[in-house]
Amino acid sequence: MIKFILNRVPRGMLQRMAGWAMPLVGLFYAGRGVQCPLCGGRFRKFMSYGYVEVRRNALCPRCLSLERHRLLWLWLEREGKLAEMATGSTKFLHIAPEVCLSKKFAALLPPDNYITADLESPLAKVKMDVQVIPFADSTFDVVFCNHVLEHVDDDRRAMRELHRVIRPGGWGVMLSPVDEARATTFEDDTITDPSERTRLFGQYDHRRVYGMDYARRLQETGWKVEEIDYLATLTPVEHKKYALRHEILYIVKKDRHAER
Numbered sequence: 534m535i536k537f538i539l540n541r542v543p544r545g546m547l548q549r550m551a552g553w554a555m556p557l558v559g560l561f562y563a564g565r566g567v568q569c570p571l572c573g574g575r576f577r578k579f580m581s582y583g584y585v586e587v588r589r590n591a592l593c594p595r596c597l598s599l600e601r602h603r604l605l606w607l608w609l610e611r612e613g614k615l616a617e618m619a620t621g622s623t624k625f626l627h628i629a630p631e632v633c634l635s636k637k638f639a640a641l642l643p644p645d646n647y648i649t650a651d652l653e654s655p656l657a658k659v660k661m662d663v664q665v666i667p668f669a670d671s672t673f674d675v676v677f678c679n680h681v682l683e684h685v686d687d688d689r690r691a692m693r694e695l696h697r698v699i700r701p702g703g704w705g706v707m708l709s710p711v712d713e714a715r716a717t718t719f720e721d722d723t724i725t726d727p728s729e730r731t732r733l734f735g736q737y738d739h740r741r742v743y744g745m746d747y748a749r750r751l752q753e754t755g756w757k758v759e760e761i762d763y764l765a766t767l768t769p770v771e772h773k774k775y776a777l778r779h780e781i782l783y784i785v786k787k788d789r790h791a792e793r
């Protein structure tokens with residue numbers, strides 16, 4: 534019964550329930566089979582999660598991290614990115630902040646240096662459209678914009694805007710769902726019906742499905758892009774312990790010598 538409910542409750546609602554209901558859910562998942570590197574929680578397994586296809590062992594019952602958040606977190610931690618942020622005066626722009634990551638960054642950075650932004654989410658400090666960012670050039674050192682660009686009308690415009698507000702030498706994380714079986718991105722602006730979008734793009738509000746040219750698209754808007762198969766660097770024991778799955782980490786950089 535609990536499983537039935539959990540598999541059908543939207544993640545937004547779970548986020549609102551996180552304060553009071555999730556500790557109870559955590560009890561149901563009590564055990565030591567898996568561990569979440571973000572909240573440190575240990576569970577029998579993670580919760581099932583997914584819009585179209587339900588993935589087992591995906592969602593942390595405590596902080597709501599998914600496989601990609603855990604993979605990214607391990608990279609940030611082990612590559613010294615968190616330590617780097619904690620020591621300096623890093624100005625961080627977090628678009629469509631994921632609750633599990635946002636809590637960690639808010640604890641790491643002074644409030645004035647950590648700006649969350651979203652079109653709608655009440656969890657974000659700044660309400661804005663990523664295609665028209667209300668900040669001056671070179672304002673930030675770091676930007677995170679994960680699982681956003683596939684929803685945006687003009688994703689290239691958003692990529693250029695993100696590049697503009699980052700200082701030369703700054704960096705960011707721009708994960709998007711990429712279909713590695715496709716060489717090129719598939720988009721068709723005439724498709725507006727939600728069920729057609731789900732069928733063709735994988736979710737009712739997606740505008741496109743990126744192919745292996747995703748990195749090139751970012752490069753064309755000015756970014757340097759590093760594609761990291763981080764999962765491949767971890768051990769099978771770690772894959773299982775943290776319940777990870779393959780997703781390329783797209784780490785972007787703004788050229789040190791770029792014009793301001």
Ligand SMILES: [Zn+2]
Binds near residue numbers: 571573574594595
């Ligand atoms: Zn967690």
